[in-house]
Amino acid sequence: MKGALLIAGTTSDAGKSVVVAGLCRMLARRGVKVAPFKAQNMSNNSVVALDGGEIGRAQALQARACGLEPSVRFNPVLLKPGSDRRSQLVVRGKAIDTVGAKDYFRHRTQLRAIVAEELASLRAEFDVVICEGAGSPAEINLRATDLANMGLARAADLPVLLVGDIDRGGVLAHLFGTVAILEPEDQQLISGYIINKFRGDVDLLRPGIDQLTELTGRPTLGVIPFAEDLWIDAEDSLGTIADAPVGRSQPPLGKDWLTVAAIRLPRISNSTDVEALACEPGVSVRWVTDPSRLAGADLVVLPGSKSTVSDLEWLRHTGIAAALQSRAATGGPILGICGGYQMLARTIDDSVESTAGTVDGLGLLDLEIEFANPKILRRSTGHAQGYTAGVASPPYRETVGTRGIPVHGYEIHHGRVRVNGDRPWLILDGTPEGSVRGAIWGTHLHGALESDEFRRAFLRDVAAYAEADFVVADNVSVEQVRVTQLDLLADLMEKYLDLPALERLIDSGASVNLPTLRVSG
Known part of the structure; x- marks a missing residue:
């Protein structure tokens, strides 16, 4: 295997972080040289990496899943909210400014270059890089400054898997709507879906999954069940x-x-x-x-x-x-x-x-x-x-x-x-x-x-x-509890994902000529 993949989500807390950690752990257990990457994170849960800067705690856990020490390379841009309107901007582990949404525009060219450089460096060093999106790619009002979702996927030509949390309700609509609201060039990179936190009989969900494939031309690569024992290293304050x-x-x-x-x-x-x-x-x-x-x-x-x-x-x-x-x-x-x-x-x-x-x-x-x-x-x-x-x-x-x-x-x-x-x-x-x-x-x-x-x-x-x-x-x-949860995540990925399809996607990249969905109105 050689390539990279972006895990995006229909919403915040859809399960992007745990899916990335699970995929990293699963690949590392198979002997694949793998690294995590989140271009931009917004979280006040951070840790100090071995190279002296701070990164999001989720990326530190994902590094642990890969058998790596945390590094600022895995999360080059971190926003730490100090109020509803302003956040501390941390770049390559060091705080450089305090910004609001409008201030952020003046940093975007520099940040895009940093993100591209770090991702290219990781791809050259590792067999596989599993990238994590931020929030949801459906936030089209933020598309112009997006560094972590479709902005990253377009710049690096990454195939994207979209994760939806069925526990919230309406997951099929979330998946369909997220794809449909994107511009056609972004839609081309959405290569499939993962449904997270499922409870019950998957056969009852199957007709909906089949219809989603018919409507969008994209497969669902797995339905991951709700895991009661997963709780340590929460990504952010949503928990x-x-x-x-x-x-x-x-x-x-x-x-x-x-x-x-x-x-x-x-x-x-x-x-x-x-x-x-x-x-x-x-x-x-x-x-x-x-x-x-x-x-x-x-x-x-x-x-x-x-x-x-x-x-x-x-x-x-x-x-x-x-x-x-x-x-x-x-x-x-x-x-x-x-x-x-x-x-x-x-x-x-x-x-x-x-x-x-x-x-x-x-x-x-x-x-x-x-x-x-x-x-x-x-x-x-x-x-x-x-x-x-x-x-x-x-x-x-x-x-x-x-x-x-x-x-x-x-x-x-x-x-x-x-x-x-x-x-x-x-x-x-x-x-x-x-x-x-x-x-x-x-x-x-x-x-x-x-x-x-x-x-x-x-x-x-x-x-x-x-x-x-x-x-x-x-x-x-505590370290053993963390390791046990990482192994549980890897077990879930191995059991419930279509691994041959996942491997093909990483190796071959995004599909071409996927159907374009239109939002009527």
Whole structure:
């Protein structure tokens, strides 16, 4: 096999990312030298790649599926929304501007050249490149600046498979309508369909699939069933729905559950940080937006934010800020990560992200934060400082802390700690980082909870504060959970896709003289 393919979707969250990851894993298991590529992503879920820049988390997972380290080559353009109208523009892993829709036009020539160069380089190095579209190619109002869908397919002459999510309803209309609304030259590259998240008897769907082929001249290459166990490494905030559980809860090993309330911020970033907790038996993680949900939780997580000052104001407006302060006063455990850590400070001086100047934080840590350029991007390793977990008022009891336990992760933030009057939580690359005050922990380090030994020790301390009969499993590996899900995706591709047709499409490229559909009116 030698070639490239674009996986597009009828909608956001149609399943493009998981199909690409599954195809990459399937091909890699067969010995094919394969790489992922997403020309442009819009997501606040990002990671720091081995080459020092940041890329979308989905592309990092797809790289893992290929057996590769994440690289900025796999996602050369990343947009990180900071508001409804403006996004940070990250090119080849580095933030270069903050843009609105109209500002974006002045970058398009440069970005097209970068995308073309990176894709050509990958195609020269790898046997197969599986590209992922963005949103939907049916957004014809954005066609002039499109870098990731039909703009990419036309420029690189890529065959396109269109994925539709049947769980949303109306999938056949979505597939037909997406093709029909495209201009004829774009339609020529749409080579077939994949239906995702199917439940039930596929024979009941077959007549519709056959009619879709008759109407459009394009085959359906597979119907992928709904997979209950696929949940880790969510692509973006569409998966962080208020009151929705994270993961698939497993029964506790002891008598008690540990309940985790993760605050669903409006501009949440790196929401996947809490997924490691959800891998543990007896840990129930749920996204919340109501202050009443904090009262019964054993742990509250304040996650990252792309707009720290704005989301801090939202906490005050919703009453969650007051609930967090009441919780802290009674010794209830709170964990702040990156932007969430910054919100726990006494003051935040932000002339970069919001340009709000100095604002009051929640005051739960003796911490002063100042935003500055350039953005800090680094992968870090180290260990946890020793600290004592107990309760805020008598009876006080000591438990085993996490002295010397290894931890690793990555940092993506403008905020700098100017004053830290609390005990540092971590030592990263020889430097103190984070804060501990009683049952309040904070760190800029994303992914720390994926360090298995560190996560177990942290949960033991949370259980001690909660006085819960909770037993931490000694055999949970977040990395193994991730690998298992990638293999499940690959198994689904192998079982439910027409692999000979897929291989022919990759080898031969887009079909020619496909029917052109017309939108009447």
